[in-house]
Amino acid sequence: MNASTEVAGASPALVDVKRGPIVAALIIGAFVAILNETLLNIAFPDLMTEFSIAPATIQWLSTAYMLVIGILVPVTALLQQWFTTRQMFLTAMILFLAGTIVCGAAPAFGVLLVGRVVQALGTGLLLPVMMNTILVIFPPEKRGGAMGMIGLVIMFGPAIGPTLAGLIIDQLNWRWLFFLVVPLAAFSVIFAAAFLRNVSDITKPKVDILSILLSTAGFGGIVYGFSKAGEGSWSAPEVVWTITVGGIALALFIIRQLLVREPILDLRAFRFPMFSLVTVMMLVLMMTLFSTMILLPLFLQTALLMTAFSAGLTLMPGGIINGVMAPISGKLFDKYGPRVLVVPGLILVLLAVWLFTYISVDTSAGYVVALHIILLVGISLVMMPAQTTGLNQLPRSLYPHGTAILNTLQQVAGAIGTALFISIMSSGTKDFMAEKPNATPAEGLVAGLHDAFVIGFAIGCVALVLGFFIKRVQAPKEESKQEVA
Incomplete structure (x- = not known):
């Protein structure tokens, strides 16, 4: 079957297309991109020493990455209507591969930053294409399991990233964080070129x-x-x-x-109430999640005096369990719908965030591991089921726009959440030290963390209220007709 026949086929289920190789190609690419995104932060001290730069400068490796993705993702809705699935995915992975090689060989910080930007261009193209392809090749009643597999990969990368990076830096040096990814990225390109099929509708608006x-x-x-x-x-x-x-x-x-x-980002997606509800809930939830994911490493390394490698090991069990739970929650979603997963999941998230308000300099690592596991089990019950529910209500013509909207707003929520909770922590620490000048810096940090977690809990309560309104939705008439055809 040629590409034009595939696209012309009216059925979103695309019965004649083998889904397994397509999903495998997407998963390999997503794992490589997301793993590398989480590897680099732990290398910041080594990079500052090698290139003789300040913390404010090194942060550009993260800021520029997030900035490029935030700019690029909204445009992907347009790009997916101009270029095929293969063209988009292969371009994304080739850009990522090229950026990775540039980063690994960078003789100066400026070159490293350019390589990082090129990597971000690849990642920014990849994520919406991945979600849109899943929506196109799977009917609504099977999307939960497929999204769960993607969720496993998305969460497994961050789970092992910090620990793996610490091990690589201890045994080799920071350049190997990139060199070891090159074969994986190259394999992803070759595998996708061999097996990935064109499944998108090319309308060239x-x-x-x-x-x-x-x-x-x-x-x-x-x-x-x-x-x-x-x-x-x-x-x-x-x-x-x-x-x-x-x-x-x-x-x-x-x-x-x-x-x-012909808008580049079709906001008519917000006419569908469940999509709008899920978008707002995910925006709020991502801010709560960032309150924890950003602040916990600070607590472990500054208050409990752990090394970066030990901190990564402490956070790894929660990430692995979250990854394992993602396909399970996807299957449960297909069988029972979203509400029985989303509401309990949000309650677990709130429980963990509230218990984090009681941590102190005497808190054990085991207690942090337990709370982190509770938090990420809750997240796994919410993330993919909620997003799949919202996207399921959209007609096929709005899939690229819906995935672009969700991915863009999550980037925005990440930037806002990071800034908000870091500033709350800093302000709380400053006030505590002013009231108790004899306190240790670790005690001041913990006081600031308490303030940040309390606000995170309050914001999370908003997500819980919204979660009670989530319910299973029927596929739009447009899609049902296509499947019959």
Whole structure:
């Protein structure tokens, strides 16, 4: 069957297409990209020493990565209507491979940063394509299990990343964080070239340059502004101006998308109530999740005086269990629907975050491991089932737009959550030390963490309230007709 026949086939289930090799290609690419994203942070001290740079400079390796993804992902809805699944995925992985090679061989920090940006271009293309392809090749009643497999890979990378990075740095050096990924990325390209099929609809809509510029300025300004706020002060002119300009550009972008005939990001997806509900809930939940994922390593290394490698080992069990739970929750979702998973999952998340408000300098590592496992089991019951529920309500024509919206807003939530909770922690630490000048820095940090976790708990309560309104939705009439055809 040739590509045109595949695309022309009206059935989203695409009965004649072998789903296994397609899913395998997606999983390999996603694992490679997400693993590398989590490997690098632990190498920051070594990179600062080698290139003689300050912490504010080294943070650009993370800030630029997040910024590029935040800018690129909204445009992927347009790109997926211009280019085939194979073209998008192979371009993404080749960019990622090229960026990885540049990073590993970088003679100077500037070159390393360029390589990181090229990697981010690949990752930004990859994530929405992966979700959209799953929506196209699986009917609604089987998407939970497929999304669960993707969730396993997405969570397994972060679970082993810090520990693996610590081991590599101890035994070799930071360049091997990239060199060891090169064969995996190359294998992903070869495997996808051999087995990945074209499953997308190519409509080639009109390219609205003004919308792309507004999207870039809007999402880029907001992600950059909040990222910089997390590094320093909310009142810094750079932060105020970038967030302001980003907000204005984003408002103009939204207005334009509602007016033009062929928007690059079709906001009509928000006409579907379950998609809108899930989008808001995921935005809130991601902020709560970041309150924990950002603050826990600080607690382990600063208050409990663990090495980066030990901290990675402490957080690894929760990540592995989360990865194992992802396909299980996907299968349960297919059988029972979202509510029986999402509500208990959110309760577990809130329980863990609330118990984190009681940690101290005397807290044992085992207690942190237990709470982290509870948190990530809860997340595994919520993330993929909720996203799949929201996307299931959309007609096929809106799949690229729905996946782009969800991925973009999660990047924005990550930037806002990081900045918000780091600033709350810093402010709480400062106030505590002012009240108790004889306290140790570790005690001050813990006091700041308590404040951040309390706010994280409050925000998480909003997600729980929204979770009670989530329910299984029927496939749109457009999709049902296609399947019959």
